[in-house]
Amino acid sequence: MTNISPQPGIMQIELYQGGAAHVDGVANVVKLSSNENPFGPSEEAKTAFRRASYELHRYPSTDHQALRQAIGAVHGVEADRVICGVGSDEIIAFLCQAYAGPGAEVIHTEHGFAMYRISALANGATPVEVPERERVTDVDAILSACTAATRLVFIANPNNPTGTMIGEGELARLADGLPDHVLLVIDGAYAEYVEGYDGGASLVEARDNVVMTRTFSKLYGLGGLRVGWGYGPAHVIDVLNRIRGPFNLSHAAQVAAEAAVRDTAWAEKCRDDNTRLRSWLAEALAGHGVVSDTSMANFILARFADRTEAEACDDYLKSQGLIVRRVGGYNLPQCLRITVGDESACRRVAHAVGQFMGSGR
Numbered sequence: 001m002t003n004i005s006p007q008p009g010i011m012q013i014e015l016y017q018g019g020a021a022h023v024d025g026v027a028n029v030v031k032l033s034s035n036e037n038p039f040g041p042s043e044e045a046k047t048a049f050r051r052a053s054y055e056l057h058r059y060p061s062t063d064h065q066a067l068r069q070a071i072g073a074v075h076g077v078e079a080d081r082v083i084c085g086v087g088s089d090e091i092i093a094f095l096c097q098a099y100a101g102p103g104a105e106v107i108h109t110e111h112g113f114a115m116y117r118i119s120a121l122a123n124g125a126t127p128v129e130v131p132e133r134e135r136v137t138d139v140d141a142i143l144s145a146c147t148a149a150t151r152l153v154f155i156a157n158p159n160n161p162t163g164t165m166i167g168e169g170e171l172a173r174l175a176d177g178l179p180d181h182v183l184l185v186i187d188g189a190y191a192e193y194v195e196g197y198d199g200g201a202s203l204v205e206a207r208d209n210v211v212m213t214r215t216f217s218k219l220y221g222l223g224g225l226r227v228g229w230g231y232g233p234a235h236v237i238d239v240l241n242r243i244r245g246p247f248n249l250s251h252a253a254q255v256a257a258e259a260a261v262r263d264t265a266w267a268e269k270c271r272d273d274n275t276r277l278r279s280w281l282a283e284a285l286a287g288h289g290v291v292s293d294t295s296m297a298n299f300i301l302a303r304f305a306d307r308t309e310a311e312a313c314d315d316y317l318k319s320q321g322l323i324v325r326r327v328g329g330y331n332l333p334q335c336l337r338i339t340v341g342d343e344s345a346c347r348r349v350a351h352a353v354g355q356f357m358g359s360g361r
């Protein structure tokens, strides 16, 4: 017997479930469970990554200057107020570490991304779940959940796994309505999929209490490299840089991400294909009686009659080599989240869902 025990909160963390990638005994499987880009990253990013193999003995840049400048130039943000992390997950972790400890409350929404709760608990803070309105972020519910102990509010816009988003007026109303001891974090993991949306950057610029997080894991197709970034007021970026490890991003990750962000033609092609295939898939599923909210991201949240039907459909899709995501852990047991794949994957999903729904179960 020892007296060794972890910090409070840590044993309440349920392990993050990644999207499955294999089905035993089924060949020709398509993975549509992790919102990955079906076309992969830009060729330029792959070339930069290969070149980086000649520099593996060198420590990477500690200040990520070249990458931050590329992000600044392409996304129209100030490079000095960008911080890069090992995925945006690391930026979320820095925010919780810096601003939320024991006694602090961290607000996330009913169907919000799992990492907000995990990071809050990892730092001894209390996650507070706020209802959404029909699977859409409810600004008034968030504002009325704020207390003297609230330190952080996390919303993803568009949200995962719902795919819905709120407009810039609502975002501004949320930022304006928060008590002055609360920092608003707008997670823009899917912002690049929304034409004309800046992910919350202009709100960051206009205010002192808003941070935006972004990632290279979705539209840029670099989930395997682990690169994300945050944009915030100088006082927040200064705080986060103090806890960031000096060598958090490898050289290979930095140069591949820089090449990826500069290849705007590839990004645009991926966004346009996603928009087209997403509406095709949503309509095809609706034609089989499976509805979904209008998604602004690279996945669709398919709604079934109940948990039993959703899980039976998931089992059928699996038997057909199609791996999608159950979202019971996000309070949506009657739904399946389906990543928009390439055209052939979308056709396979639509066909299989049609067979399942028409099979007279």
Ligand SMILES: *Cc1c(COP(=O)(O)O)cnc(C)c1O
Pocket (backbone or CB within 6 Å): 035, 086, 087, 088, 089, 090, 113, 156, 159, 160, 187, 189, 214, 215, 216, 217, 218, 223, 226, 227, 228
């Ligand atoms: C995928 C995703 C992320 C990105 O995580 P990374 O650590 O950058 O790979 C962040 N937030 C949401 C809502 C996501 O869906």
